[in-house]
Amino acid sequence: MNAVRFEGRDIISIRDFTRGELDYILNMASEMEEVAKRGSDMLRGRTLASLFFEPSTRTRLSFEVAMQKLGGTTIGFAEPDISSIKKGETLADTVRVVENYADVIVLRHPLEGAARFAAEYARVPVINAGSGAEEHPTQAMLDLYTILKEKGRIDGLDIALMGDLRYGRTVHSLAYALSLYDVRLYFISPSMLRMRREVLDDIKGRVDVVEEENVEDVIPKIDVLYVTRIQKERFPDLSDYEKVRGSYRIDLNLLKGAKDGLIILHPLPRVDEIAPEVDATPYAKYFKQVWNGVVVRMALLALVLGALE
Amino acid sequence: MSKRTLRVSKIRNGTVIDHITRGHALDVIKILGIDGRAGGVVTIAMNVPSEKLGVKDIVKIEGRELNPEEVDKIALLAPHATINIIRNYRVVEKQRVKLPSVIYGILKCVNPSCISNSGEPVKSTFYVEQEEPLRLRCHYCGRIIEREDVLKQF
Ligand SMILES: Nc1ncnc2c1ncn2[C@@H]1O[C@H](COP(=O)(O)OP(=O)(O)O)[C@@H](O)[C@H]1O
Ligand SMILES: [Zn+2]
Numbered sequence: 202m203n204a205v206r207f208e209g210r211d212i213i214s215i216r217d218f219t220r221g222e223l224d225y226i227l228n229m230a231s232e233m234e235e236v237a238k239r240g241s242d243m244l245r246g247r248t249l250a251s252l253f254f255e256p257s258t259r260t261r262l263s264f265e266v267a268m269q270k271l272g273g274t275t276i277g278f279a280e281p282d283i284s285s286i287k288k289g290e291t292l293a294d295t296v297r298v299v300e301n302y303a304d305v306i307v308l309r310h311p312l313e314g315a316a317r318f319a320a321e322y323a324r325v326p327v328i329n330a331g332s333g334a335e336e337h338p339t340q341a342m343l344d345l346y347t348i349l350k351e352k353g354r355i356d357g358l359d360i361a362l363m364g365d366l367r368y369g370r371t372v373h374s375l376a377y378a379l380s381l382y383d384v385r386l387y388f389i390s391p392s393m394l395r396m397r398r399e400v401l402d403d404i405k406g407r408v409d410v411v412e413e414e415n416v417e418d419v420i421p422k423i424d425v426l427y428v429t430r431i432q433k434e435r436f437p438d439l440s441d442y443e444k445v446r447g448s449y450r451i452d453l454n455l456l457k458g459a460k461d462g463l464i465i466l467h468p469l470p471r472v473d474e475i476a477p478e479v480d481a482t483p484y485a486k487y488f489k490q491v492w493n494g495v496v497v498r499m500a501l502l503a504l505v506l507g508a509l510e
Numbered sequence: 511m512s513k514r515t516l517r518v519s520k521i522r523n524g525t526v527i528d529h530i531t532r533g534h535a536l537d538v539i540k541i542l543g544i545d546g547r548a549g550g551v552v553t554i555a556m557n558v559p560s561e562k563l564g565v566k567d568i569v570k571i572e573g574r575e576l577n578p579e580e581v582d583k584i585a586l587l588a589p590h591a592t593i594n595i596i597r598n599y600r601v602v603e604k605q606r607v608k609l610p611s612v613i614y615g616i617l618k619c620v621n622p623s624c625i626s627n628s629g630e631p632v633k634s635t636f637y638v639e640q641e642e643p644l645r646l647r648c649h650y651c652g653r654i655i656e657r658e659d660v661l662k663q664f
Contacts, residue, residue, distance in 0.1 A: 214652070216652070291629065291630050291631065292625075292630055293630055293631050293632075310625075311623070312623055312624065312625045312628055313621060313623050313624050313625065313650065313651035313652070313653075314624050314625040314626060314648065314649075314650025314651040314652070315625045317625075317649070317650050318625045318626075318630060318632055318650055332625075333623050333624075333651065336652070399652075399653070399654045402654075
């Protein structure tokens with residue numbers, strides 16, 4: 202795997218990565234576990250700029266903590282109002298200013314493709330921290346890492362993605378990433394919120410995909426349950442939403458038929474799609490994902506900045 | 511009868527677009543913005559037997575030669591077409607259209623939230639994933655656009 206070169210590379214879409222490259226990143230992340238606990242000066246003197254044109258406290262904190270644990274510093278903004286955006290500056294210009302202050306740019310932007318576009322202008326690596334509804338590659342990587350760490354492997358697992366599969370930002374990247382492994386995927390959603398056809402087209406042929414509306418039927422078969430929130434705004438008719446909401450809620454009763462080793466993941470924040478009573482069970486891994494996000498991002502920062510080979 | 515047909519379809523100066531994928535003759539007319547008001551003879555032939563394609567459509571336009579952008583647009587919908595330039599009743603130039611693997615600038619992404627539809631200095635860019643039926647992927651947002659989406663824009 203030493204043919205993989207990451208220095209200077211942009212992290213834009215999960216589709217830009219091969220399975221070998223993903224495995225390499227996951228491997229580096231696991232080496233970062235120790236480094237994260239004791240701290241390091243691997244990236245001393247390096248600066249990360251986080252440009253968040255859309256609020257996302259968790260992702261921004263995760264990147265900033267990852268940078269600090271490696272001895273680097275962070276600058277940036279999280280409020281588009283106070284930034285130059287308000288004055289009508291283009292993203293292309295913002296990036297060409299900021300690259301003079303920073304060695305790596307982490308970008309969250311409401312428009313799809315914004316990170317790829319920014320990377321075309323920036324001389325420093327750009328990491329996509331979510332652009333539009335489509336891509337959130339580092340989230341998918343930390344999800345993979347969580348599965349690997351908790352189950353010891355990804356290949357051979359039965360994995361369900363549940364909830365809003367149509368608009369959910371994280372499930373598209375994750376479904377694609379998982380399709381590079383030897384897994385069976387269950388997509389569980391109300392019919393209105395089914396997985397987009399283009400995602401299905403993309404992954405079918407590589408993995409088995411089962412689309413389901415009913416959670417109960419799937420629970421006994423799976424090793425991983427990835428839950429996402431169903432947003433009220435997606436339903437023109439509120440009574441449809443109320444109906445759907447109840448049937449996509451994970452609680453102890455629903456989990457009675459689960460395999461012993463089932464793990465439940467969630468990109469957070471959760472609202473009420475996982476009952477709090479589930480938190481105390483061994484299934485619940487969603488808070489562990491937060492830590493995993495830090496080590497995965499440490500690995501990525503160290504790789505793109507050339508501090509790791 | 512055959513003599514009369516010949517008289518209708520012979521062009522002195524103009525373009526013959528041959529080997530159009532069956533069913534796409536009218537799309538080609540649309541791409542070229544032809545409404546018949548320009549005056550020159552326009553002949554459309556559909557389902558003509560062809561060795562290469564089984565059947566094909568043909569469009570003949572009197573008094574007009576195509577620019578490179580028009581040729582690229584035709585390639586999107588009729589990737590096997592041949593463009594024959596006619597001068598003084600003779601074919602003086604023959605060109606097979608060719609769909610490039612990347613298409614810059616001539617199409618708009620159908621995704622309103624795509625960065626390529628914003629006020630940024632950006633040129634739309636699509637990868638040809640499949641020629642027939644047409645399947646293009648936006649370089650920026652990844653959205654797939656198909657023949658119908660392309661037609662709407664021309
Ligand atoms: N003067 C003309 N007026 C109208 N159509 C013409 C003229 N000359 C050639 N064509 C048509 O243009 C196409 C290409 O012509 P040609 O190069 O002679 O044949 P091919 O490509 O079959 O070898 C044919 O469909 C032919 O019928
Ligand atoms: Zn696009």
